[in-house]
Amino acid sequence: MSRLIVISNRVSRPNKSGNQGGLAVALAQALRESRGTWIGWSGEVTDNFTGHIGFSEDDGVKTATIDLEEQDVDEYYNGYANKTLWPLFHFRIDLAEYARDFEGGYNRVNQRFADTAAPLIEPEDVIWVHDYHMIPLGQMLRDRGHRNKMGFFLHIPWPPTRLLVSLPHHSKLVSTLFAYDVVGFHTEEWLESFRHYVEREMGGSVNGDFVTVGDRTIQAVACPIGINAKEFADAAVSQPAQDMHEQVRRSLQDRAMIVGVDRLDYSKGLEERFTGYARFLKDHPDYHRKVVLTQIAPPSRGEVESYQQIRATLDALAGRINGQYSDVDWSPIRYVNQGYPRDKLAGIYRSARIGLVTPLRDGMNLVAKEYVAAQNPDDPGVLILSRFAGAAMQLKDALLINPYSPEEMSDAILRALSMPLEERQRRWRAMMDSVEQQDISWWRQCFTGRLMAVERDTARVEPEGADG
Numbered sequence: 502m503s504r505l506i507v508i509s510n511r512v513s514r515p516n517k518s519g520n521q522g523g524l525a526v527a528l529a530q531a532l533r534e535s536r537g538t539w540i541g542w543s544g545e546v547t548d549n550f551t552g553h554i555g556f557s558e559d560d561g562v563k564t565a566t567i568d569l570e571e572q573d574v575d576e577y578y579n580g581y582a583n584k585t586l587w588p589l590f591h592f593r594i595d596l597a598e599y600a601r602d603f604e605g606g607y608n609r610v611n612q613r614f615a616d617t618a619a620p621l622i623e624p625e626d627v628i629w630v631h632d633y634h635m636i637p638l639g640q641m642l643r644d645r646g647h648r649n650k651m652g653f654f655l656h657i658p659w660p661p662t663r664l665l666v667s668l669p670h671h672s673k674l675v676s677t678l679f680a681y682d683v684v685g686f687h688t689e690e691w692l693e694s695f696r697h698y699v700e701r702e703m704g705g706s707v708n709g710d711f712v713t714v715g716d717r718t719i720q721a722v723a724c725p726i727g728i729n730a731k732e733f734a735d736a737a738v739s740q741p742a743q744d745m746h747e748q749v750r751r752s753l754q755d756r757a758m759i760v761g762v763d764r765l766d767y768s769k770g771l772e773e774r775f776t777g778y779a780r781f782l783k784d785h786p787d788y789h790r791k792v793v794l795t796q797i798a799p800p801s802r803g804e805v806e807s808y809q810q811i812r813a814t815l816d817a818l819a820g821r822i823n824g825q826y827s828d829v830d831w832s833p834i835r836y837v838n839q840g841y842p843r844d845k846l847a848g849i850y851r852s853a854r855i856g857l858v859t860p861l862r863d864g865m866n867l868v869a870k871e872y873v874a875a876q877n878p879d880d881p882g883v884l885i886l887s888r889f890a891g892a893a894m895q896l897k898d899a900l901l902i903n904p905y906s907p908e909e910m911s912d913a914i915l916r917a918l919s920m921p922l923e924e925r926q927r928r929w930r931a932m933m934d935s936v937e938q939q940d941i942s943w944w945r946q947c948f949t950g951r952l953m954a955v956e957r958d959t960a961r962v963e964p965e966g967a968d969g
């Protein structure tokens with residue numbers, strides 16, 4: 502088996518707390534099996550970049566990390582990645598900021614990652630680069646002479662062409678994807694948008710999975726990410742989960758709980774969720790005192806202004822709704838800005854009659870799948886899911902809604918609260934089958950299977966980089 506080199510912005514070192522996400526566990530397993538290395542940013546800031554690589558090995562997983570300078574973090578991470586690409590790729594050009602410094606910092610840091618990775622790569626290694634922080638990295642490694650099999654996976658949506666062209670130098674950025682052999686997306690929809698861009702903006706052509714620009718052909722595929730379904734279902738009946746379930750149940754006093762779990766991010770549709778829930782309270786006074794929305798939202802990217810704004814908006818909105826509807830012994834929203842260990846989180850999911858997952862745009866959304874996996878098969882809850890989440894392509898037995906419509910959200914909540922047990926079980930079984938079949942190992946295999954099978958290209962040609 503070829504050695505796998507994973508390169509991503511952050512590296513997750515295995516730990517004993519059991520708090521790692523499914524992606525980290527799946528990649529760690531692949532790295533362990535192939536005796537590979539995971540390369541990325543340590544999360545630490547240094548006064549002057551030295552290129553010093555910190556090597557570690559935890560539980561059989563080797564990691565190699567570098568520290569970045571403050572300016573790198575500002576321009577590359579907070580800047581181009583999270584102020585430019587993240588909003589644009591989530592269809593929010595109103596929030597996207599374009600600054601030459603961001604783009605310069607992004608390229609500089611990617612060069613730093615390429616310099617770090619280059620000496621660690623052996624000719625037979627297979628390289629797997631992750632996400633929007635690292636789009637040009639493959640090209641930079643090719644420029645350093647690496648002819649390895651190289652794949653890239655995008656964890657977020659690919660935007661429609663008419664939005665992407667608002668990015669200065671867009672085709673220069675996209676052309677770097679042609680340095681990889683396989684490029685992966687979560688859904689057919691994101692893949693379609695990518696192909697559309699290539700045909701319209703780059704004069705490329707598509708033939709099945711093969712996409713050609715000039716004399717360079719790559720494979721572009723859809724591989725929807727999954728979760729470790731079995732592990733999550735087990736976590737939901739673990740002792741910490743049961744304790745949490747009991748704690749929640751006691752506090753609810755027979756009320757039905759609706760749960761939302763999201764990083765505090767404008768793409769997750771939290772404001773629209775609160776508004777839809779408020780609409781439900783307005784439409785159905787008979788449900789007052791009978792339901793509680795528990796929204797868990799650990800803050801993220803707090804250095805970016807749009808994240809500070811969404812936090813302030815949600816604080817105010819939750820306060821307003823609670824102020825309007827609360828009684829001395831009931832508040833309709835429990836808005837929690839802290840995170841929980843995964844097993845406790847699984848217990849919270851299991852306690853909830855409804856999982857309310859309403860992103861405005863989401864590459865996949867793993868919370869929807871975790872909610873399904875954590876349910877009690879005898880008495881499962883109902884998933885209400887935004888049709889704009891990648892997960893909606895697979896979880897068709899959720900109640901699919903348009904998150905921009907408070908009325909639809911209100912109707913779906915009512916329907917879920919009154920859904921007969923038999924229908925809940927039928928919908929849950931169908932969703933659980935999907936979550937179990939297309940789990941995290943299936944996803945890894947879906948992508949690396951393609952990548953490993955690629956014929957090594959001996960006549961590699963530079964992709965053309967017309968400026969957009």
Ligand code: GDG
Pocket residue numbers: 520522523524656657726762763764797799839840841842843846863864865866867868869871
């Ligand atoms: C990106 C894409 C794509 C959240 N709160 C707590 C906690 N979480 C965990 C959840 C879940 C993860 O964070 C969030 O995953 P999502 O998929 O929902 O969203 P992003 O973070 O935006 O991820 C997304 C994903 O990449 C994978 O490709 O699906 O579309 O945007 O696992 O459980 N975990 C714990 N405590 C919390 O309070 N332990």
